[in-house]
Amino acid sequence: MAKLGIHDLAVRYGKLTAISDLSFTVAEGERLFISGPNGAGKSSLLGAISGAVRAAHGRIEMDGDILSGLGPERIARRGLSMVPEGRRIFGGLTVRENLMVGTGIRRDRAAVADDLETAFTAFPILRDRANAPAGALSGGQQQMLAIARALMTNPKVMLVDEPSLGLAPKVVDEVYDRLCSLQALRGLTLVIVEQSSTRAARVGGRMILMRGGRIVADGDAAGFAAADLLSEAYFGDPA
Amino acid sequence: MSLQLLFDALSLGGIYAIAALGIALIFGVMKLVNFAHGQFIACAVFALILPSTDAVAALGLGLLPTPLLILAILGFGAGLAMAAEALVFRPLRNASPVALMVGSFALGVALQNLLLVLYGGRPKAISLWAGLGAPVQIGPAEVPLLQLIVIAAVIAILLALGLMLKRSRLGLEMRAAAEDFGMAQLLGVRANHVISGAFALSGALAAVVALVMVAQTGVADVRMGGQIMLIAFIATVVGGMGSLPGAVAAGLAIGAASALLQAGLPDAARPFRDAFLYALVIFVLLFRPQGLFAAAGAKPRV
């Protein structure tokens, strides 16, 4: 059974249709990139899966259970966590407090302490700045905090929206490096919105290309990167 | 400045601060200016006495021994606010901020009329804690015992609230939700739990104000919520909507300014004390329209 199943999803904002007729599945432990131009509906898709955005139509399942309609609070409890676009760090809270917000849904207190240690080991800067206001962190550090914060809910599936946005390439390398090792460590299923197909190919995984709220291609990220390189070579324009 | 004046300023400002906090707490988590807060205060006052339209009030809850009485009234305030949240504000949760605000006005009017029906419109004398007017000698100044108690209580409440916000799970969730409610929900924070908790705290703070007002004035009056609500609302605006330290600082400042004006204005001008006070507030807002301590990410939507 697929870990995550999206069936016939539609998202509308008033009259504007952001997503329509969208279906795909994600296997357990898979790494899936979602790519596509601005306005393609990538964030709306993650929003609908996480419950932040109400779907107009369709069904979303995790492990065969229906998530659609549950709302974000209960979807988080089912083990699906979100690192949203723009990171949405609680700037006035300390780094440690940011990490603890999502642990209210857990009853395994000892495991929470272990996970905090795991997060601090994966991102030593968060340990160093644990008592500093999160708003004082750099963009890259905030991205790491957002990832660590999502992990503290002990998710099985994690959605990450444009983690590379606004970060220097070296920092992006670091973010993906940690993301991949944490995925392996925790056996996570990862869905990542990433505009750059070359970046996705370098990290490795499957990729879905969206345009106008629909899926226009689905395959190995390496294939997309090669196609993009070709079109760049022919048309001098990275699509 | 005389010691007497200092105590006047602190006790008055402390009560304004507690009233302002009750408004700022709710604004922080749900961007609602709860105009019914004054009526929460009035209801907590009337909860001390038995319903009747007689001129002299017969104590009801007010007959309890003091510690129990305080707990009962705090519990009443918290319960009333939580019930208001569940019955009035929860159904409006996704409505526009204007609809929420109108809802709070309507609730306030409804509560005021309920009090009028149950207790009549005349102010009633309540004799509670009669010994508290006794003066205490502090250095050169004579200060009413009640003022000292009020100041101590305000300090204790501010410390307890600060500790609760900083150390408890509900406090953490309230602070996270005040910054970004949607994000907190994505992390599994329950909206109902946080909002209900904020209303409970706010209602308990309203009850504190009610107890102090009764102890100070010895009167239960259906209108007594209105005046303090206005000042508390001004304090939350001056403090920066949603900023709790701002609400406290502005409440204290308005209390201090009020006490200073009362003492410093010539006799002829004294009836216009509040006009001077509001002029001062407008002056502050001209220079800092966002308030003294605008909370991060808490732009007022109203």
Ligand SMILES: Nc1ncnc2c1ncn2[C@@H]1O[C@H](COP(=O)(O)OP(=O)(O)O)[C@@H](O)[C@H]1O
């Ligand atoms: N909250 C919203 N209200 C109205 N329109 C929205 C909202 N969010 C996104 N949209 C619109 O929906 C479409 C898809 O947006 P989005 O999902 O953010 O795309 P992407 O993440 O791929 O850039 C765009 O046309 C965008 O303008």
Ligand SMILES: [Mg+2]
């Ligand atoms: Mg997006």
